[in-house]
Amino acid sequence: MTQSIVDTLSSLKVIPVIQINRAEDAIWLGEILTQNQLPVAEITFRTPAAAKAIKLMHEHFPELILCAGTVLTAQQADIAKEAGASFVISPGYNPSTVDYCLNNGIDIVPGINNPSQVEVALEKGLTLLKFFPAEASGGVKMLKALASPYTQAQFMPTGGISLNNVSDYLAIPQVVACGGSWIATADTIDKQDKETIVNHIQNIHSLLKTHKG
Numbered sequence: 001m002t003q004s005i006v007d008t009l010s011s012l013k014v015i016p017v018i019q020i021n022r023a024e025d026a027i028w029l030g031e032i033l034t035q036n037q038l039p040v041a042e043i044t045f046r047t048p049a050a051a052k053a054i055k056l057m058h059e060h061f062p063e064l065i066l067c068a069g070t071v072l073t074a075q076q077a078d079i080a081k082e083a084g085a086s087f088v089i090s091p092g093y094n095p096s097t098v099d100y101c102l103n104n105g106i107d108i109v110p111g112i113n114n115p116s117q118v119e120v121a122l123e124k125g126l127t128l129l130k131f132f133p134a135e136a137s138g139g140v141k142m143l144k145a146l147a148s149p150y151t152q153a154q155f156m157p158t159g160g161i162s163l164n165n166v167s168d169y170l171a172i173p174q175v176v177a178c179g180g181s182w183i184a185t186a187d188t189i190d191k192q193d194k195e196t197i198v199n200h201i202q203n204i205h206s207l208l209k210t211h212k213g
Ligand SMILES: O=C[C@H](O)COP(=O)(O)O
Pocket: 017, 069, 070, 091, 132, 158, 159, 160, 161, 179, 180, 181, 182
């Protein structure tokens, strides 16, 4: 992972986690994200449209930081990279997928939610980790406890995060950015409900203006 991408994620603070059913929706969605100063998206491999959606978003908005989420296999990691994703994210720590990515120049942010997984990741040289599922794993209290022995680790908490608790996570110094599907849910994307998505982004910006750190 390049420091420049980590710095950009850290300045944006929130990553929309996107499940897309019609790849073409990636175009208007990418436009909304870039026009509303949240130029970042995690497109999840939870639908057959994921790869094409990544490709379309990357082609139309090359300035947008694009990653592939729910990457479970080496093959998906390859497809994501080929489509234009800058890095891939997995829900858990899958040793074979991680090793494949490390050996093939694909940046990966693996999911962890306990100390043993953090240590396995650090041993591989991976310091940016997804804390997932954040709320169900103990939330802010758990992440603070988990982060404290590993000063070199940084985290992207995801799972159960919303406007109500995102500030609490961002207040932890080792948190780079939080992921969340609430910004552009699968349902709002299916309905092409652009107004709701823009409102969510504007609410994030309003909240972050008051966020210290
Ligand atoms: O990896 C992505 C998560 O499933 C998103 O969680 P969320 O829907 O609670 O924001």
